Amino acid sequence: MANIAPAPAILRKPQRNPQLNAHGELIHLLSTEGLPKANLLQILDTAEQFLSVNDREVKKVPLLRGKSVFNLFFENSTRTRTTFEIAAKRLSADVINLDIARSSASKGESLLDTIANLSAMQADMFIVRHSESGAPYLIAQHVAPHVHVVNAGDGRHAHPTQALLDMYTIRHYKKDFTNLTVAIVGDIVHSRVARSNIHALTTLGVPEVRVVGPRTLVPGDLRHLGVRVCHSMEEGIKDADVVIMLRLQNERMNGGMLPSAGEFFKEFGLTEAKLALAKPDAIVMHPGPINRGVEIDSAVADGKQSVILPQVTFGIAVRMAVMGIIAGNEA
Amino acid sequence: MSDTSSTLRLDAEALYADLCKGVQRLLRPETVLVGVWSGGAWLAERLNADLGLSTPHGVISSALHRDDFGQRGLSATKDATHLPFEVEGRHILLVDDVLYTGRTTRAVLNELWDFGRPASVTLVVLVDRGGRELPIEPAYSAARIALPAEARVSLDRNAEGRFQFQFEKA
Numbered sequence: 001m002a003n004i005a006p007a008p009a010i011l012r013k014p015q016r017n018p019q020l021n022a023h024g025e026l027i028h029l030l031s032t033e034g035l036p037k038a039n040l041l042q043i044l045d046t047a048e049q050f051l052s053v054n055d056r057e058v059k060k061v062p063l064l065r066g067k068s069v070f071n072l073f074f075e076n077s078t079r080t081r082t083t084f085e086i087a088a089k090r091l092s093a094d095v096i097n098l099d100i101a102r103s104s105a106s107k108g109e110s111l112l113d114t115i116a117n118l119s120a121m122q123a124d125m126f127i128v129r130h131s132e133s134g135a136p137y138l139i140a141q142h143v144a145p146h147v148h149v150v151n152a153g154d155g156r157h158a159h160p161t162q163a164l165l166d167m168y169t170i171r172h173y174k175k176d177f178t179n180l181t182v183a184i185v186g187d188i189v190h191s192r193v194a195r196s197n198i199h200a201l202t203t204l205g206v207p208e209v210r211v212v213g214p215r216t217l218v219p220g221d222l223r224h225l226g227v228r229v230c231h232s233m234e235e236g237i238k239d240a241d242v243v244i245m246l247r248l249q250n251e252r253m254n255g256g257m258l259p260s261a262g263e264f265f266k267e268f269g270l271t272e273a274k275l276a277l278a279k280p281d282a283i284v285m286h287p288g289p290i291n292r293g294v295e296i297d298s299a300v301a302d303g304k305q306s307v308i309l310p311q312v313t314f315g316i317a318v319r320m321a322v323m324g325i326i327a328g329n330e331a
Numbered sequence: 332m333s334d335t336s337s338t339l340r341l342d343a344e345a346l347y348a349d350l351c352k353g354v355q356r357l358l359r360p361e362t363v364l365v366g367v368w369s370g371g372a373w374l375a376e377r378l379n380a381d382l383g384l385s386t387p388h389g390v391i392s393s394a395l396h397r398d399d400f401g402q403r404g405l406s407a408t409k410d411a412t413h414l415p416f417e418v419e420g421r422h423i424l425l426v427d428d429v430l431y432t433g434r435t436t437r438a439v440l441n442e443l444w445d446f447g448r449p450a451s452v453t454l455v456v457l458v459d460r461g462g463r464e465l466p467i468e469p470a471y472s473a474a475r476i477a478l479p480a481e482a483r484v485s486l487d488r489n490a491e492g493r494f495q496f497q498f499e500k501a
Contacts, residue, residue, distance in 0.1 A: 049410075049411045053409055057446055060445075063395060118486065324405045328400050
């Protein structure tokens, strides 16, 4: 009689969204992909409360008092790390910023050993940016039940807090998601921001999401994400309510995907003339840092339709909401 | 003050009329009303209109200062604090629907202090159900009732703006 080996544990266990506990509550924020609409809206609604904390005499609330938040950035970032730090401090957490370049990781320590050591220092939350897609998932699988993980950008995979602050910004100016046309312009295929935004926008019921750029950066098979693929600005921007410009990373030019920055600007750079194709009340967004004259013209970046700086302010409230929500939920 | 030990005959509208008289006696020229979200906010809104107060009432939420955050987490509510006046140096009349352990009152006092240092805070409630766990007492309550610990009572407002109590078992 053939001896049938039992299925591996991973196949026997019902697969649950690793971001949610058994009650469907958010315990980590790893991706907007597969995140239910109710959880997305909870974050946006909670962020609204936190935005008003900026107007107070005391710009601090005690929700994370006595908790330690470790900013673990294996990849460079100024804006994201700083806004996470401000957000954690406004929630009264103790914030520890790790200088990874000088840390044990550069001496050969594995990621999980680094996490185990930091956990032994009573970390309650890890904010992780890593060049490897999936690194925050790996960490979330190995931390103790009371420890929470926020993905602050992993490889080409996801940047959920950027997507959430973009959703907050869109809702702030446009009120309703269900009648919008949103165009995301630039290097879609390498962009974790684009990916996270597409998942959030479709979950929130945006009927038309367009991805716009040259064929090398916007391949046709992106259609399976539920978006319309456009290879010209005329088609991509026409009658859009929201235009999200992405930063063009210099390394793409070296890889032969683009002839030159000047060429890209001519075709896909957002100028006032191109923006005139969108709806008159369209808003212009950008995750930053912007490259003036590469993907966006200064006249647009500083123009009255630009909401690039409000995005940064909303980003603090959204990150407070994410940390406040996950810290209050148990695995 | 109408004391009653029966929960079944609690007439929220009649108690509101008593509360209105009670609040009138406590008003000073500079007093502003702040209602604790949600029941207290409805009371403050109606008191403000019925008493003809010139300063709009404030709404205060306990959400960001709750001491049970670790157990209950942060719920997504629209109960954001909104205080359309300077808190610094004001005489504040804090209005709530039901006073029980006093923990919500403690949390909203902390919330209030995040906006400035009031000259004074006076607490008035529609119903005091006892069971205090903190040294907090109202200056006025329209009724005092006894309820089993597991019972929950809160104020509800119907479409016409009339008040009624909602009872449920936890």
